[in-house]
Amino acid sequence: MPSLDWSPNAYAANPALSDLSVLISGPPIKDPGALLRYALPINNKAIREVQKPLEDITESLKVAGVKALDSVERNVRQASRSLKQGKSLIISGLAESKKDHGVELLNKLEVGMEELQQIVEDRNRDAVAPKQKELLQYVGECATIKWFAGNAASLTSHIVVEFVLFAQIVEEDMVDGFPYEVPEEYRSMPLLKGRAAVDMKVKVKDNPNLEECVFHIVLDGYNAPVTAGNFVDLVQRHFYDGMEIQRADGFVVQTGDPEGPAEGFIDPSTEKTRTIPLEIMVDGEKEPFYGATLEELGLYKAQTKLPFNAFGTMAMAREEFENNSASSQVFWLLKESELTPSNANILDGRYAVFGYVTENEDFLADLKVGDVIESIQVVSGLDNLVNPSYKIAG
Missing domain, CATH: 1.20.120.290 (Oxygen-evolving enhancer protein 3 (PsbQ), four-helix up-down bundle)
Structure with a gap:
């Protein structure tokens, strides 16, 4: 099983397959739009x-x-x-x-x-x-x-x-406000209380069939307010603009590791790496679990609200043994493998999914290391972002 690492420390590794992880039943839903509809609270x-x-x-x-x-x-x-x-x-x-x-x-x-x-x-x-x-x-x-x-x-x-x-x-129109309170220790972080959408414009190199592509991504703050809020805040800081695709191996596309020794976003106000907790919403729960994998919680049969089912599922990378170490590195899942079938995916419950590519997702497979993210722009839902640190920082 390939790991999802960009650097020696920041990655989403894949532990051995649990016997219970294949017990999730039911026909898999692979369409990102349908997954987002069913994930509404x-x-x-x-x-x-x-x-x-x-x-x-x-x-x-x-x-x-x-x-x-x-x-x-x-x-x-x-x-x-x-x-x-x-x-x-x-x-x-x-x-x-x-x-x-x-x-x-x-x-x-x-x-x-x-x-x-x-x-x-x-x-x-x-x-x-x-x-x-x-x-x-x-x-x-x-x-x-x-x-x-x-x-x-x-x-x-x-x-x-x-x-x-x-x-x-x-x-x-059935959603009336934000449905729960984020835990107090995370309440002052950038939070996406609702949904937002971004357009990611990528300049493709050495591909005669594709020079440029715009990927439309819907971010779900109902089920991952801290994770999605962190990303939107970084987008508004233009953190990803000009950054290269750093891994593209047919299994995932990854980026978000800045130049220099830092492996994540250095908050100018603290001069330290800003990290966010592992955040997993489970079907049937009213609010996400924080800081622990579902396996660690003993929830082997639980089904995540945002599963790794769709081509272009977007999630945060983190250090293998540090659940709360995610910062800025993100990845998109490209395909199912023997160990990652839809609805029985060993990534579910271990890494925080916070959105899906809903337009041009098929072109993710054409991206290569060195292709450049020209820009990521929020096209809707910015008013759902609270505690925007990019504004505080000016």
Whole structure:
């Protein structure tokens, strides 16, 4: 099992596989968007019953030709039925301050699914384009869908993306403030109380097929407020701008080790390395565990809210035997191996995941050591950052 080390001390090593680490059951969810939706701090079964069949359409569309539309039709009927039956329960779960917005979206989603259902039943390819344009008006900046010519099944998949985004926005409207208090010893650190998104622009060397790429990354402060807050704070300091990719071996892409003897971020106000605790949120818990791996806590069967399931899972590196030694070095998981299958991943519960690459993640595999991060910019959610040390430092 390859380790994730940049330096002699700062790395994410992989201990021997525990017999109990393979007991996590259930079909693995590998789509980063779906993982982020399920990681939201909500408990509303009704909206999940709408979300699931919409996401299942992705699998339905893998069937060749128009036969795929038969499965898509069943998916849409199921989602539409669940929305009608559970609409009042969904509305009751909306945060009071966001209720009007959520109801408006639900109404649009309900009408849109009825129209999509008719489009699929009619096998009416020409009706797909105007319907998509209508939906794009509602979605706005939540997604940019590229229109392309193709068969009805392919076009329908883009409509489905819009509906899933509707469901996600409604789910986000169910979150009313930040759901718990960070432990007092970490409360003064930069914290991301919610979600944020960044665009990471990388200049690629010696690749005739790819000169530059922008990776869109969603950071989840609901489940990793200290870890995500530390990263956003460093982004705002331009810490990563101009830094090279320091490892790219087909298993992970890594960066974050600054020049010089330091292995992490040196806080100018203290002239010491700023470190953050290991932070792991477990499914069913109200707040993260700090300072210990799940194995050390005896939680062998626990499932993390942010698992290493998706291509482009983003996490913090740390020293092997120091749980609270993470600082600035980050890595992205590229692929499953024999010891890191989705839902039974020995990295889960040992390293703090705090986000996923949601756009252009496939291009991570094309990055090489020496490629340069031209910039990382926060494009949304900066107002969720509290205690920003970059402001204090000026």
